[in-house]
Amino acid sequence: MKKLSLSLLLLLLFVSCNSTKNVAEGKHMLTQNYIYVDSVKNNSSDIQKYILQKPNPKFLNLPVGLYFYNIGDPNKPKTPATWGEKNPRSYNFIKNVFSEKQSIAYAKTFIGLNRWFLNYQGPVIVSERKVKNTENNLLTYYKNQGYFKSKVTSDINRDSISKKATVAYRVSKGKPTLLDTINFKIESLVLDSIYRNTSTPSLLKKGNQYNDKVFRNEASRVLKLFRNNGIYNFTESALGFYVDSTRTDNKTNVDFLISGNRLQETDGAYINTPYKVQKVTEVNVTTDYSFTKKGEPLIDSLKYDGINFLAHRKIKYNPKYLSQSIFLKPGSIYKDTLRNLTRNHLKSLKNFKSTNIKFTPISGTDNELKMDIFLAPIEKFTLGLETEITHSNIREIGSSAKFSITNRNAFRGAELLKLSFLGSYFNSNSGPGWEFGADASLEIPRLIAPFGLNKLVPKEMSPRTLFSIGTSFQKNIGLDRQTFTFLSDYKWQYNAKKQFN
Numbered sequence: 001m002k003k004l005s006l007s008l009l010l011l012l013l014f015v016s017c018n019s020t021k022n023v024a025e026g027k028h029m030l031t032q033n034y035i036y037v038d039s040v041k042n043n044s045s046d047i048q049k050y051i052l053q054k055p056n057p058k059f060l061n062l063p064v065g066l067y068f069y070n071i072g073d074p075n076k077p078k079t080p081a082t083w084g085e086k087n088p089r090s091y092n093f094i095k096n097v098f099s100e101k102q103s104i105a106y107a108k109t110f111i112g113l114n115r116w117f118l119n120y121q122g123p124v125i126v127s128e129r130k131v132k133n134t135e136n137n138l139l140t141y142y143k144n145q146g147y148f149k150s151k152v153t154s155d156i157n158r159d160s161i162s163k164k165a166t167v168a169y170r171v172s173k174g175k176p177t178l179l180d181t182i183n184f185k186i187e188s189l190v191l192d193s194i195y196r197n198t199s200t201p202s203l204l205k206k207g208n209q210y211n212d213k214v215f216r217n218e219a220s221r222v223l224k225l226f227r228n229n230g231i232y233n234f235t236e237s238a239l240g241f242y243v244d245s246t247r248t249d250n251k252t253n254v255d256f257l258i259s260g261n262r263l264q265e266t267d268g269a270y271i272n273t274p275y276k277v278q279k280v281t282e283v284n285v286t287t288d289y290s291f292t293k294k295g296e297p298l299i300d301s302l303k304y305d306g307i308n309f310l311a312h313r314k315i316k317y318n319p320k321y322l323s324q325s326i327f328l329k330p331g332s333i334y335k336d337t338l339r340n341l342t343r344n345h346l347k348s349l350k351n352f353k354s355t356n357i358k359f360t361p362i363s364g365t366d367n368e369l370k371m372d373i374f375l376a377p378i379e380k381f382t383l384g385l386e387t388e389i390t391h392s393n394i395r396e397i398g399s400s401a402k403f404s405i406t407n408r409n410a411f412r413g414a415e416l417l418k419l420s421f422l423g424s425y426f427n428s429n430s431g432p433g434w435e436f437g438a439d440a441s442l443e444i445p446r447l448i449a450p451f452g453l454n455k456l457v458p459k460e461m462s463p464r465t466l467f468s469i470g471t472s473f474q475k476n477i478g479l480d481r482q483t484f485t486f487l488s489d490y491k492w493q494y495n496a497k498k499q500f501n
Helices: 002-016 064-071 080-086 088-097 100-118 128-144 189-196 212-227 319-325 336-348
Strands: 029-037 151-159 164-172 178-186 239-243 251-258 261-266 269-274 279-286 300-304 307-311 352-361 368-377 381-390 395-408 416-428 431-444 464-476 479-493
Touching (some): 080 100, 212 239, 319 336
Antiparallel strands (some): 261 269, 352 368, 381 395
């Protein structure tokens, strides 16, 4: 094994002496990039990702993958027939001694080995176009950081003898631009009122260095602010920033523009419509939606807590409990967060394959929305079967099986009832043995607790309660055992990163 490893190392060292053997005349293999920012060498990972060409990867400071690639030959035959023409002696020898089928397999082995070597990355050839594009990338990066007068140059150092080259990128940042006067220009009185009443401060602050990422984050913050305060039709296209680039003192004034109108299509024409706070005035929930039933009449309906529950056949869910997963109630102001919370809460019930929420304006009004929720239920019953056969030095033969059945919406409150039955039998050197048992579990998408403790965990946290009971009987040589178990488990999602159990 040591001799084999030594031979492989010697082979790699031999190939490394000719790492540019697949580099064409007049071309050069890239071996290193250098980045100098204000004459100081910089290897920051934030900058490296803007470099379009990078040298071949190295292991222990050696481009091992390139060495393997150089063992292969891109010009070698790629089919058994052409390989046989290039290597007639060995091909015909295998064919005559064994068969043509064996000679084809023999040729495919060498073809596959050559292809395996060529799967590694070949030499990276310096491209002037990619070097120039990297210059532009670095220039854009530093301008986005507020260095508006930055400059980037590059030098390609070629060695015609070794066919190798290095590239040096030189960045002159200049002085950063600072934010000075920030003006908020909101054309709509409705949007202006929402913006000025928020407790969340703006991310744009006087004296801070210009940073394009901060502007994007500010746009995202304002978008969420309006969409969580009833402005359902508000989009990021209504936001704009104007940065004054005429000043020569490395400071800039910023105008934050927020449009007061949106384009609304009416009879084929687009009309500027002012923004208004919109309310959800109608909520419809289809509890047995499927694509195949699309267009069929809804024959069953119930109304609970102002929500209309509908079904093509029969409503099988208790509206009292299903309504607890709907956080946009009739009469409430539209909010993105409540829409997302409703979708996630309905998915967590584990009763529906898909949950689709659709909002449409109510005709004749300009500030009312209808919310339609389409729930496609999973099959009510699911069966499961697991079997196993074992053999060991102690047990001559053994077998086991487990059968389970899951009942969704068992008590019309989106509960999950699961019944499991298991059994096993084995025959050992000391005699036979067996075990059988059963257990039942009930998962409830609510917190079931005495003394009103369930009120301590809000429904927004998707609380769940699990009760489980089971028993098993075991017969074994020298050991007879009977067990009873009872389990009560509570869990809820405190936030996106924290769960209590």
